[in-house]
Amino acid sequence: MSHSVQNNEERLDLIFQALANRTRRALLARLKRGPAMVTELAKPFGMSLNAVSKHLNVLERASLINRSIEGRVHTCTLIPATITTAEKWLGANRPARPNEVNALQKDLESVSED
Amino acid sequence: MSHSVQNNEERLDLIFQALANRTRRALLARLKRGPAMVTELAKPFGMSLNAVSKHLNVLERASLINRSIEGRVHTCTLIPATITTAEKWLGANRPARPNEVNALQKDLESVSED
DNA sequence: GTAATGCTCAACCGTTTGGTTGACAATGGA
DNA sequence: TCCATTGTCAACCAAACGGTTGAGCATTAC
Numbered sequence A, B: 001m002s003h004s005v006q007n008n009e010e011r012l013d014l015i016f017q018a019l020a021n022r023t024r025r026a027l028l029a030r031l032k033r034g035p036a037m038v039t040e041l042a043k044p045f046g047m048s049l050n051a052v053s054k055h056l057n058v059l060e061r062a063s064l065i066n067r068s069i070e071g072r073v074h075t076c077t078l079i080p081a082t083i084t085t086a087e088k089w090l091g092a093n094r095p096a097r098p099n100e101v102n103a104l105q106k107d108l109e110s111v112s113e114d
Numbered sequence C: 001g002t003a004a005t006g007c008t009c010a011a012c013c014g015t016t017t018g019g020t021t022g023a024c025a026a027t028g029g030a
Numbered sequence D: 001t002c003c004a005t006t007g008t009c010a011a012c013c014a015a016a017c018g019g020t021t022g023a024g025c026a027t028t029a030c
Helices: A008-019 A022-032 A038-042 A049-061 A080-093 A098-112 B008-019 B022-032 B038-042 B049-061 B080-093 B098-112
Strands: A065-070 A073-078 B065-070 B073-078
Touching: A008 A022, A008 A049, A008 A080, A008 B008, A008 B022, A022 A038, A022 A049, A022 A073, A022 B008, A022 B080, A038 A049, A038 A073, A049 A065, A080 B022, A080 B080, B008 B022, B008 B049, B008 B080, B022 B038, B022 B049, B022 B073, B038 B049, B038 B073, B049 B065
Parallel strands: none
Antiparallel strands: A065 A073, B065 B073
16 A cells, blocks of 8 residues: 555644544434444535545544445444544543542652751 | 633533644643743744644633733643543543553452352 | 345535635835 | 733634435346
């Protein structure tokens, strides 16, 4: 494919961009309940199958889902590890919460000990 | 402003879209270390101040940052709660991990108890 | 064999994005 | 007062987004 040559920033770009659309988030929410075929995924949305197919492409390029083809049925599966990648970035870039700050301050106090 | 009329999906759209750009993620990473003025934020990036100002607008509309004006200096501050909003969505839409599944299965077994 | 199903690809189209430049308003320092 | 600093706004531009329609290719059912 030669598409998979991505550094971490590129991966995060693709992941967050894929998440930045409510249809795609709804697709992921559905897939959390288990794998599903494309027409099944498309059913709840008031848009063409083609549009949903495009959204699935975006999710696939972001490695948020996998597709396995069996006959004419394409089954989509969530890739939880990619969601974890996004969670990790957020966790690393959210400042410590008050109680965490308190804990950190206690640590600092116990070190300086003046 | 009349801009702040947003339901949850709109808010998530704005948040994830704001996160879907490496310059903006770098800005947030910088702001995690504390508030900063606009020129200071712009310094590390090879682009015009105007471009950075636009990025800050995107972050502000997503409620990821705040701006306080004092004289001619606009100071930007991170809003951690909004990052938490994104984290919550991800946490709710990542399937349970194996150990969590085990815990859940144990719960179920202890209930049905046949 | 024919028809329906499942899905993708390609082309198109209006809107948004991410950058630029130029002008300008307001503040602060000389 | 004059000038540098700080930052925004507006207009412009190419590229990407998010949808559409139409065509077409496998696969399965009849």
